[in-house]
Amino acid sequence: MHIQAPAVLARVIGAGVAGLCAAYALARRGVDVEIVERERASGLGCSRFAGGMIAPWCELESAEPLVATLGEEALDFWSREIGVATRAGSLVVAPRRERVELSDFARRTSHFEALDGEGIAALEPDLAGRFEAGLFFPHEAHLDPRAAMVVLTERLAQMPNVVFRFEQEEAGLAPLPDWTIDCRGLAARDALAGLRGVKGEMLILRSEEISFTRPVRMLHPRRPVYVVPRGDGLFMVGATMIENEERARVTARSVVELINSAFAVHPAFAEAEIVETGSDLRPAFADNLPRLLKRDRTLYINGLYRHGFLLAPALARRAVEVVVNDGYFPEVMDAHSNQRATAGRPRHHVANAAAGTGV
Amino acid sequence: MNDPLRLYEVALSSRLLLGTARYPSPAILTESIRAAGCEIVTVSLRREAGGARAGEAFWSLVRDIGVRVLPNTAGCRTAKEAIATAQMAREVFATDWIKLEVIGEEDTLQPDVFGLVEAARALADDGFEVFPYTTDDLVVAERLLEAGCRALMPWAAPIGSGRGVNNLFALRALRAHFPDTPLIVDAGIGAPSHAALVMETGYDAVLLNTAVSRADDPVGMARAFALAVEAGRAGFLAGPMTPRDMAEPSTPVIGRPFDRLA
Numbered sequence: 001m002h003i004q005a006p007a008v009l010a011r012v013i014g015a016g017v018a019g020l021c022a023a024y025a026l027a028r029r030g031v032d033v034e035i036v037e038r039e040r041a042s043g044l045g046c047s048r049f050a051g052g053m054i055a056p057w058c059e060l061e062s063a064e065p066l067v068a069t070l071g072e073e074a075l076d077f078w079s080r081e082i083g084v085a086t087r088a089g090s091l092v093v094a095p096r097r098e099r100v101e102l103s104d105f106a107r108r109t110s111h112f113e114a115l116d117g118e119g120i121a122a123l124e125p126d127l128a129g130r131f132e133a134g135l136f137f138p139h140e141a142h143l144d145p146r147a148a149m150v151v152l153t154e155r156l157a158q159m160p161n162v163v164f165r166f167e168q169e170e171a172g173l174a175p176l177p178d179w180t181i182d183c184r185g186l187a188a189r190d191a192l193a194g195l196r197g198v199k200g201e202m203l204i205l206r207s208e209e210i211s212f213t214r215p216v217r218m219l220h221p222r223r224p225v226y227v228v229p230r231g232d233g234l235f236m237v238g239a240t241m242i243e244n245e246e247r248a249r250v251t252a253r254s255v256v257e258l259i260n261s262a263f264a265v266h267p268a269f270a271e272a273e274i275v276e277t278g279s280d281l282r283p284a285f286a287d288n289l290p291r292l293l294k295r296d297r298t299l300y301i302n303g304l305y306r307h308g309f310l311l312a313p314a315l316a317r318r319a320v321e322v323v324v325n326d327g328y329f330p331e332v333m334d335a336h337s338n339q340r341a342t343a344g345r346p347r348h349h350v351a352n353a354a355a356g357t358g359v
Numbered sequence: 360m361n362d363p364l365r366l367y368e369v370a371l372s373s374r375l376l377l378g379t380a381r382y383p384s385p386a387i388l389t390e391s392i393r394a395a396g397c398e399i400v401t402v403s404l405r406r407e408a409g410g411a412r413a414g415e416a417f418w419s420l421v422r423d424i425g426v427r428v429l430p431n432t433a434g435c436r437t438a439k440e441a442i443a444t445a446q447m448a449r450e451v452f453a454t455d456w457i458k459l460e461v462i463g464e465e466d467t468l469q470p471d472v473f474g475l476v477e478a479a480r481a482l483a484d485d486g487f488e489v490f491p492y493t494t495d496d497l498v499v500a501e502r503l504l505e506a507g508c509r510a511l512m513p514w515a516a517p518i519g520s521g522r523g524v525n526n527l528f529a530l531r532a533l534r535a536h537f538p539d540t541p542l543i544v545d546a547g548i549g550a551p552s553h554a555a556l557v558m559e560t561g562y563d564a565v566l567l568n569t570a571v572s573r574a575d576d577p578v579g580m581a582r583a584f585a586l587a588v589e590a591g592r593a594g595f596l597a598g599p600m601t602p603r604d605m606a607e608p609s610t611p612v613i614g615r616p617f618d619r620l621a
Binding site for chain 1: 420
C-alpha cells in the first residue's frame with residue numbers, strides 16, 4: 001500500500017514570470033499551488049515588456065557573474081522544458097567609430113566567437129555590409145515573453161494541483177497556506193526594504209523589409225540598443241535604463257533615441273510601423289542582484305531587475321528546494337554572501353572562472 | 360586639513376569628484392565613492408526627472424552615502440532648460456550648488472559656451488553657486504567669472520572619450536590666468552596618469568565618471584584615481600624639477616670624461 005504524505009499548499013502571489021516559474025516548479029514537485037493575481041490574467045506586469053533574451057554571457061557586460069551562473073539554467077528550461085525559446089544565439093555589433101566598445105564587451109563576457117563583416121552577413125544577411133566586426137554568442141536563446149507566459153499559464157492550468165485566482169488580493173484568502181511565495185515585484189516594497197524601480201521603455205516595430213534570426217545588440221557609449229525578432233515582421237526594440245520610478249510614460253526623447261539606434265542597426269527601421277510603445281519599472285535591489293528571501297513560511301522572489309526571464313527558472317528551482325527539502329542557497333538567500341558581490345575584484349577574471357553550479 | 364580645497368566657502372579634503380552615472384549597480388557606485396574617499400558626487404537630474412520626484416529612490420541612495428551632492432544639468436541644450444533644471448535641483452537636493460552643463464553638440468557633447476554664460480549669469484543672480492562645465496577657452500572663462508562663477512570646470516577632452524589632456528598648453532594658460540579661481544578638470548580623463556598630470560599642472564581638483572564607472576573593476580579604479588590625484592597634488596606642491604634636454608651639448612669638456620681617470 002502506498003502511503004501519500006499530506007499535500008503541502010503553496011500560495012504564489014503574482015503571476016508574472018517569477019510567480020509563474022515558481023508555481024510551475026512547485027507544482028511539478030507535487031506541491032498544491034494556488035496562484036493569486038490582482039490582474040485579470042497572468043503576465044500583465046513588467047514581464048510583458050521584457051526583451052526575452054536568454055543571454056547569460058552577454059549580460060556579463062554589466063552584470064555580476066552570478067547572473068550568468070543562474071541564467072545558464074534558463075536556457076534548457078525555456079527551450080526544452082517549456083519549448084518556447086529559439087536557440088539561435090545572439091549577435092553583438094558596434095558602429096565603426098565605436099569599435100572600441102566591442103573590445104570592452106569582449107573583455108567582460110565569455111562564450112563568444114569574434115566575427116568580421118562576412119561572418120555577420122552569413123548569420124544575418126540583412127546586415128551585410130553594415131558592420132565590420134561583431135561578436136556571436138552561439139549558445140544563447142530568445143523568446144517572446146508574452147507567448148512564453150501564455151504557454152506556461154496553459155501548462156499550469158492543465159495540472160490538477162494548480163488553481164489560479166485572478167482579480168484577487170491576497171488578504172482574506174482561506175485556507176492559510178503552508179507557504180507563501182511572494183512574487184509581486186515592485187509591489188512587494190511594502191515588505192522589502194531597499195527595493196527600487198528602474199524605468200525601462202521599449203517599442204515594438206513592424207517591418208516586412210528586415211528579417212533577423214536572432215537578437216542583435218548594437219553597442220554605443222550612450223545609446224546602446226537591442227532588436228529582438230518576434231516573428232511576423234515584429235521586432236522588440238529596447239530598452240532605456242533610467243533611475244526613475246515614473247511608471248507607464250514613454251517620453252518622446254526615449255522613442256526618438258530608440259528609433260535612432262534601431263535605424264543605425266538597419267535604415268529600413270525608419271519606415272517601420274510603430275506597433276506599440278511600453279514602459280514599466282524593473283524591481284531591483286541596490287546591487288541589482290536577485291534575492292530569494294525566507295521569512296518564516298514566506299519566500300520572497302524579487303529583485304530580478306532586467307533579468308526576469310533569465311533568472312526566474314533558477315530562482316524557482318531554488319524556491320522548491322527550500323519548500324520541499326529546507327534547502328539553503330547563500331548566493332541568493334544571503335545578501336552578504338561572498339558569492340554575490342564581486343565589486344573590488346576584476347570582473348572579467350571572476351566571470352571567466354564562473355561555471356554553472358546547478359542545483 | 361593641511362591643504363584644503365575651497366569651493367564656495369566650503370573646505371574639502373578630497374580633490375577627486377565622481378559622477379554617478381553608468382555604474383553596474385548602485386551598490387558598486389557606493390563602494391567606488393568610498394574607495395575614492397571623495398566628498399562630492401555629481402548627480403544628473405534631467406534624464407531622471409520626469410514627474411515629481413520620480414527619481415527619489417536613486418537620489419536617496421546617493422544621499423545616504425553621506426557625501427555632498429553637486430547636482431548637474433547634464434543633457435540640457437538651452438540656457439532656459441538648464442535654468443529650469445537647476446531650480447528643480449535646488450529643491451530636490453536643498454543646495455545652491457549647481458554644475459552647469461549646456462550642451463551645444465550632441466555627438467561630442469561639447470559645451471555651448473554662449474548658452475553657458477547666459478545661464479550662469481541668470482543662476483548666479485538667483486543665488487546659485489555655479490560650477491560651469493566649459494571648454495579650455497580663456498575668454499569664455501573670463502566671461503563666466505564676470506557672470507558670477509567662482510569656480511570653473513574646463514574639459515580635458517570630450518565627455519566620455521577617455522583621451523586625457525587634449526591641450527595641455529590651454530589648460531596651463533587657464534591656470535596661469537586665473538591663479539586664485541578653483542579650476543576643476545571635468546571630462547575626458549581616462550586613466551589615473553591623466554589625473555596626475557592635471558594635478559601636477561596645478562589644477563585644484565578632477566571630476567570624472569566614465570573612467571571609473573566603465574572600468575572592469577570600478578572600485579579598484581576609484582582607488583587608483585584617488586592615489587593619482589593625491590600624488591599629482593603632492594607633486595605640484597613639492598615643485599617638480601624642470602626637465603633638462605640632454606640632447607644639447609653641455610659645457611665643453613676636453614677629451615674623455617673625467618670618470619675615466621678615476
